[in-house]
Amino acid sequence: MGRYPQRPAGDAPDSPWQTQSAREVYSNRWLTVTEFQVTRPDGTPGIYGVPDPGDNVTIAAIDEQRRVLLISDFSYTIQRWITALPGGAIEPGEDPLVAAKRELEEEGGVTANHWELLGSFWLSPGISPQTSFCFLARDLTMVPPHPESTEIITREWTPLTDALDHTRDGTIRHATAVMSLRLAIEHL
């Protein structure tokens, strides 16, 4: 059984798809894949395989000097070191803001007194229901970070204007970082 409730949980009233049945075809601690038997919008039978890692949070933590905390971590799936913002998975049933505070402290070594939700975004909604909740964190305090054992993380405080340039020049290519940085500057 997956850790999170199955998604989609049922057919919306205005759905042109009809779900006939669902079968979990793979599950581990971080990911569940469900294969749905469906009737497609054109009336033909088919399947829809939905990988669901749950939702996640992303945090643009910006200090008094308008510097943003960037992290660099090795992505196993991409097989390279990538620059992004602090963030991580929302636990089953967890409030996104609670997850954001935890991830910023654990991964970033920062706590914040001021939080704003910049928006929530669908990362690849043709494939997965995964949604990312993007936050702006301000009024910051440094604390000791304590990342997970799989994370080797370097942290850097970068002027927000430089980070925004990096979303244009290919240095920052992580979707939630690109969106959060561009939204954050409009909230300062």
Add this chain to the structure above:
Amino acid sequence: MGRYPQRPAGDAPDSPWQTQSAREVYSNRWLTVTEFQVTRPDGTPGIYGVPDPGDNVTIAAIDEQRRVLLISDFSYTIQRWITALPGGAIEPGEDPLVAAKRELEEEGGVTANHWELLGSFWLSPGISPQTSFCFLARDLTMVPPHPESTEIITREWTPLTDALDHTRDGTIRHATAVMSLRLAIEHL
């Protein structure tokens, strides 16, 4: 066997993860899930389940009046109608620009004489290697669209400034649309 070559294809020289073996645990026409046996950065054994739907393209098609083509399609995974840009999967071995031209014509009913790559972005690199190649298309010609049988699509030409407002107000929450619209305006 999945349609696309397995990813990750091997360990990068600077990877702190070591891959011991790989096993395909699920595959359909649109998605392959591979479970890798790994040695994690802290030296402990573990698994990494990687769903890979292949890469995709997104197109910001902008006409002479600075209007952008928005589409609305029902997302099965999210169970709602969502507003986005034309786009779709890159076929195995296909050049991203070729895929973009095909998707813009099939889904959007538009061909273009001028193309620019705005960037390529990792949608959820902690989970999947899926990369989205985002294009700007200009000098447009209308042609008859011919969407896939699973697609019920409505099309609307919207002033780019309004579309950008929609990336802020929650109307446009599709990650590749948010990124492409914000990058496109800087290329006009």
